[in-house]
Amino acid sequence: MAQQAMQPSAGRRKTTGSLFASDHRPHPLPDILLWVTAVVGVTAFISGMFDNLHLLSSWAGLIGILTGLYGQFISVTTHERFALIMGLGSSAVGFYLGMAHGGLFGGVLG
Template identity: 55%
Template sequence: MAQAARPQHGLLSFLDTDGKAHPRENAIAVATLLIGLISFVTAYFPGLHLVSSWTGLIGMLGGAWGQLISATTGERFLLIIGLGASGVGFYLGMAHGGLFGGLLG
């Protein structure tokens, strides 16, 4: 039970529940969450469909990659939330004009 008593330090210490540092995986999880949040928020403004659709696409691709390489449950938790928000942003952005709406025509 010595591992249960070790102190956890840092803002994102809940991501490293196995006792090892995973800086790359943690960075991908946090980036997916932030990109998903941007995509989700901008999706509710039809004029920002380019931002929401592109950030949604990037968030979904990054989140899918993060799921493949994630090491802990905390990372997967953030990735799923980011993937969901990215998906909503992507699909609403596509409904409002898409990835290239207004640029090609």
């Protein structure tokens, strides 16, 4: 009887602690790419609203687009893909606004 209490029940799932791992397996690289894309995307989106921050928004947007695309390529679960698309969208909007306000090298190289 004591041994039965020590063994985990067969119906209980083992969780990994990741919010985005719906298959209950760890995905460290897609999770890192997801968070980098999200943080850089929000930075690009917010800084894209200001004309004088075009260097920050265009470079942050470009980095967010590249990390988001690679994250989409290696992602495993739908949760990861959804969050990556949100980060990609905000990165793209920030990138395009930064390009419209002066671009990647606007005013620095000429």
